[in-house]
Amino acid sequence: METEADGLRWVRAQQRGWATGKRFSFAILDAHSRPAFRQVVGNIVVKDVAPGKPFAxxxxxxxxxxxxxxxxxGALEVVTRWAFDTFGADGLERLELLHQVDNPASCRVAQKSRYELDVVLPPAPPQYPLDGHLHVRTHAEVDDDVPPVL
Structure with missing residues (x-):
């Protein structure tokens, strides 16, 4: 995003996702910034949610x-729990995380958050020119007694 208008379009798109019930986006705030001025340091989203659909x-x-x-x-762990708590009764059994193989940082995030590597996907140009990793976490793997990794 390069302009305020870009930012407003992005925020409105996130609001539409919540309104349609198909895309749930959360700001990731910096816990170390002053409470009244929490900085946004990221975004996390649960998408393609639908009643009766077993994965998102x-x-x-x-x-x-x-x-x-x-x-x-930390954000992934919290949102994973939220998604299963919120949509598990509607049939959500599995969350999928995809990234290109040239993104080892995302692979580490997935592994730290207990998303297991399921399969290596072939490239899908032009959007995904390289192989990809599909990581998975199931509802059964969420342990309510284990605090989130923050």
């Missing part, structure tokens, strides 16, 4: 200065 996808991004601090893994 999670995705995220973080700003450069937040990387390597466990921000994405």
């Amino acid at each position: 996808e999670v995705g995220y991004w973080t700003v450069a200065h937040a990387r390597g601090r466990g921000v994405a893994a």
Whole structure:
């Protein structure tokens, strides 16, 4: 995003996702910034949710200065629990996380958050020119007694 208008379009798109009930986006806030001025350091989303559909996808991004601090893994754990708590009764059994093979940081986030590598996917140009990893976490693998990794 390069302009305020770009930012407003993006926020409106996130609001539409919530309104349609198919895409649930959350801001990731910096816990170390002052409470009244929490900085947004990323975004995490649960998408392609539908009643009776057994799987949905999670995705995220973080700003450069937040990387390597466990921000994405912590947010992923919290949103994973939220998704299963919220949609498990509607049939959600599995969350999928996809990334290209040239993104080892996302692979580490997935592994730290207990998303197991399920399969290596072939390229799907032009959007995904390289092989991809599909990581999976199931509802059965969420242990309510284990606190989220933050």
